[in-house]
Amino acid sequence: MADESNAAPVAVAGATDAEVKAPTAKKQRSPRRPKAAAEPVPAQSKAPAAKRRGYSEQEKGEKLKLIETQVTGGSTLKDAIKSAGISEQTYYQWKGAAKPVEKKGTKGTKPIPAGDELADLVQLEEENQRLRKKLAEKLRAENAELRKRLGLN
Structure with a gap:
């Protein structure tokens, strides 16, 4: 035997669940801000970019000798190159250019x-x-x- 007083609260509880589950309207996004135009950054706040500099043959030779003496003194090659102020690529290019070039296919000729x-x-x-x-x-x-x-x- 069902009690009608018991049925009312169940119906009310079901109605409140339906109200809670009702889809809500989508949240509107604010429009994107337009991209700011690139403004030149003052030189003081930015680290200066590596300026390409040409070294004379004498300067190249001195830096290569400096690196060689540091390496023979116990320093690593990378540290010696960094202390000379050049990149590894530059070091190997200079080192390759300093070596005499051997011509292949010629026997008995020495550079x-x-x-x-x-x-x-x-x-x-x-x-x-x-x-x-x-x-x-x-x-x-x-x-x-x-x-x-x-x-x-």
Whole structure:
């Protein structure tokens, strides 16, 4: 036996749920702000961009020597390059340009080093020729002595 007093609150509760679940109107967005025109930024607030600068051959050589001495002193290559104020790419380009270029396919030709290295190389080659001649004379003398002992002469 259903009690009618019990049914009323159920109906009222059902009606309130329907009101809560009713779709609400979409929230309106405010229109987008127009993009601001690019304003020049004062130089003081912005870090200065790396200015491309041409280095003379002498400056390049000095920086390469500086990097080399720092690396031999125990510093890492990256740190030495950074302390010289150049990029790694620049370092390797300069290093590649400083090396004499070898032509492929030509046998017996040697690249010509620059400056003091050339004088040192010439001096070493002269000494090498002198020592070879001395060795050849010594070997001829030993060979002649052995032939005499064996009676082949």
